[in-house]
Structures are given as C-alpha cells and as structure tokens.
Amino acid sequence: MKIAIMGAMVEEITPLLEFFEKYKTIEFAKNSYYTTSYKGMDLVIAYSKIGKVNASLTASTLIEKFGAQKLLFSGVAGALNPSLKVGDLLVATKLAQHDLDITAFGHPHGYVPEGSVYVETDKALTVLAQKVASAQNIKLLEGIIATGDQFICDGVKKEWIHSTFNADATEMEGASVAVVCDALNVPFCVLRAISDAADMDAGFSFDEFLVSSAKESAQFIIAMLDEL
Numbered sequence: 001m002k003i004a005i006m007g008a009m010v011e012e013i014t015p016l017l018e019f020f021e022k023y024k025t026i027e028f029a030k031n032s033y034y035t036t037s038y039k040g041m042d043l044v045i046a047y048s049k050i051g052k053v054n055a056s057l058t059a060s061t062l063i064e065k066f067g068a069q070k071l072l073f074s075g076v077a078g079a080l081n082p083s084l085k086v087g088d089l090l091v092a093t094k095l096a097q098h099d100l101d102i103t104a105f106g107h108p109h110g111y112v113p114e115g116s117v118y119v120e121t122d123k124a125l126t127v128l129a130q131k132v133a134s135a136q137n138i139k140l141l142e143g144i145i146a147t148g149d150q151f152i153c154d155g156v157k158k159e160w161i162h163s164t165f166n167a168d169a170t171e172m173e174g175a176s177v178a179v180v181c182d183a184l185n186v187p188f189c190v191l192r193a194i195s196d197a198a199d200m201d202a203g204f205s206f207d208e209f210l211v212s213s214a215k216e217s218a219q220f221i222i223a224m225l226d227e228l
C-alpha cells in the first residue's frame with residue numbers, strides 16, 4: 001500500500017520527516033518529494049507550498065507520478081466554529097472553495113457547472129481517525145472546511161465564510177486536494193489542528209502556534225498510520 005502524506009508548509013511536514021528519520025528526496029516540478037517506508041507501507045511525503053494551485057499540483061503528482069493509493073493531509077487551520085480553540089483537532093467530512101464565485105449567473109458560492117459545492121472525504125478514514133482519537137482520549141471534531149486563496153484575518157470575512165458554508169474551519173489547500181483525490185478516485189482525509197481564530201489576531205496566533213499545532217496534526221497522522 002502506498003500512502004501519501006501532504007502538507008502545505010514545510011512546518012507541517014517537518015515533524016513527519018523528523019519521525020521517519022531516513023528518507024529519499026526526489027525533486028520534481030519545482031518541489032521535493034520524500035519517500036520512505038513504515039510498517040510495510042510505502043510513504044511519500046511532500047509539502048505543496050501555500051494555496052489551492054500549489055496543492056492541486058502536489059496532490060496530482062503524489063497520485064499520478066508516485067502512485068499514492070490513499071492521501072492524508074496534515075496541517076493547521078483557522079477556526080470558524082467558536083467552540084474550536086487553538087490546538088483542537090478537526091477531521092473534515094466535506095470541503096468547499098469559499099472563493100469560487102460565479103454567483104453572477106445565479107449559481108451558489110463555491111459552485112461551477114459539472115461540479116459540486118462540497119466534496120466529501122473518505123468515510124472509512126474518518127472512522128479510523130475517530131478510532132485513533134478515542135484510543136488516545138483526544139477530542140476530534142468532524143466538520144466542514146472552507147478553502148480559499150486567502151489568509152482569513154478579519155471578523156467580517158470569517159463570519160461570511162462560516163455562515164455561507166456552515167464551515168467549522170478555513171484554510172488554503174484542503175478543497176483542492178479533495179477535488180483532485182475525488183477525480184482520481186483516491187481515498188483521502190484532511191486533518192487540521194487549529195492555529196488561530198481567523199480574526200484580527202489570526203496573524204499573531206498563527207505565528208505563535210503554527211509549529212505546535214502542525215506537530216499535533218502530524219503526530220495524529222502517524223498514529224493513524226499504525227491503524228491503516
């Protein structure tokens with residue numbers, strides 16, 4: 001079984017590379033892909049760089065070039081649901097693109113013809129994540145993620161995304177990973193640890209908690225590998 005583990009920022013995969021210690025580096029399409037093995041599984045690890053376009057390229061490459069049969073995304077996110085605090089873990093049930101907008105033609109936000117507003121994640125991986133969470137006595141929220149090519153740090157935009165998509169968290173890569181994995185028929189999950197509240201203090205909170213929240217998400221992903 002070949003598993004891809006993807007992040008967007010180097011901080012989101014550094015904890016993984018440190019854990020696996022030995023890995024090969026393959027350069028491709030202006031990015032680096034790290035291959036290793038773990039408990040009989042082949043792993044390929046990469047961070048896409050920030051944003052939906054970078055994430056789409058990396059998710060497609062992990063599947064089409066490296067042959068990933070499952071894709072696990074690990075990273076941080078901004079909370080939209082007021083019950084989510086810094087350090088809380090969220091596994092996405094479905095994801096939408098909050099900045100995809102052809103409402104001028106009567107379509108809902110996040111929709112384009114022959115598409116759908118939401119893409120659902122793999123249910124078996126969500127069940128597995130909950131199994132790991134309860135074994136570790138960790139609270140894991142199952143929720144909706146709204147993805148867009150903006151760092152959200154404004155209460156008005158935060159509330160608009162929250163209410164328009166009923167989203168629990170926002171980030172900049174998950175929904176494009178979802179579109180790619182769905183189109184290529186690869187089971188995927190998106191796991192995010194909260195780093196900020198997507199409000200006016202988001203920048204400071206993000207800077208303070210990126211590393212610790214990224215580590216939390218990565219450690220949870222590693223625990224999921226043990227159950228795969």
Ligand SMILES: Nc1ncnc2c(CN3C[C@H](CCSCCOCCO)[C@@H](O)C3)c[nH]c12
Nearest residue numbers: 008050076077078150151152170171172198
């Ligand atoms: N509130 C928020 N709004 C949107 N996304 C997020 C995320 C999730 N990731 C973090 C990173 C933020 C992009 S700027 C990084 C700063 O670079 C620092 C070096 O210049 C991008 O990959 C999306 C955490 N909080 C968020």
